[in-house]
Amino acid sequence: SAEIGQKKKKKKCVSQKKKKKINLFLRSIDLTQPLAPQGPFDVIVHKLSDVIVEAEHDSQSQQLLSNFQSFVSAHPNTVLLDPLPAMTKLLDRFASYRIMNWRICSPPYLEVHSASDLSSIQHAVMAQGLSFPLICKTRVAHGSFSHEMSLIFSVGCLADIHPPCVLQSFVNHGAILHKVFVVGEKHFCVERPSLKNFPSGPCDRETIFFNSHQVSKPESSSDLTALDEQMPCLPPLSSQAVAALVRELRAQLGMALFGVDVIINIHTHTLTVIDINIFPGYEGVPQFFSALLSHIESVLDKHTSECPRAISSPKTTHTTVGPSAAL
Structure with a gap:
């Protein structure tokens, strides 16, 4: 059976009947x-984000990552979804926000590398x-810690931040978040709850600490997502704009x-990107597995045409899903 594991947890994602049909x-x-x-x-489909992050301070994870990289280097005909250097970039908001800041509409942001004196951070925010x-x-x-965020309402409350972190201007968006899930040439849009609107400009309100994962769950109901009745209607999400955005990001990433x-x-009414996520959970996308398998087949078709002898069998494709995959 096909099993995709998250550490010790495993679940079947493709039936035997479907595997025979798609010949994988x-x-x-x-x-x-x-x-x-x-x-x-x-093909190796993986989500090694846990290993990559832990490798910065854990010798066992460093060894696992090193072994994996050595295997990939020694087997250039094995297709990796996705390349490790690209995935590593998205694990670092400093790097991913630099990508967002190039030819993509995103809010102004500031990288805070260390706990500098408060006046320096204040000056950088204004600059x-x-x-x-x-x-x-x-x-x-x-x-889980990456979902812990805060809303800062004044210069004085900048003392509440914990570097290294990113400060980003909050954009009022009617408490609606559009999660765009990309699978190769295809993408899917799912609407989720989000933070409500706040008055623009500094105020004496205390810092709000929240977990973004809890706020934006499909069934989420929170004071932080409650809108005023006078909220103007937002235009529908432009499918053309989203398609153009996805093409741009695929090329960059x-x-x-x-x-x-x-x-x-x-x-x-501007389409604005506020985050890019590495191999998300695709919750709310029932077509995910068929889209993934379709993408794998297209990748292999292209790879076969470029390297006719690279594929191990003309009829059977060995597709591996790494132990940290979250599918």
């Missing part, structure tokens, strides 16, 4: 064991043209599996 052979891999004997692999309220996010864009958090500015 799927197997899970064990990163703690030598990879070569577990192959051969034509970068940020406006209150500010939303503060952790630098690491993965794991060199990735096929990612998510984009999009809002519509209530004042300008």
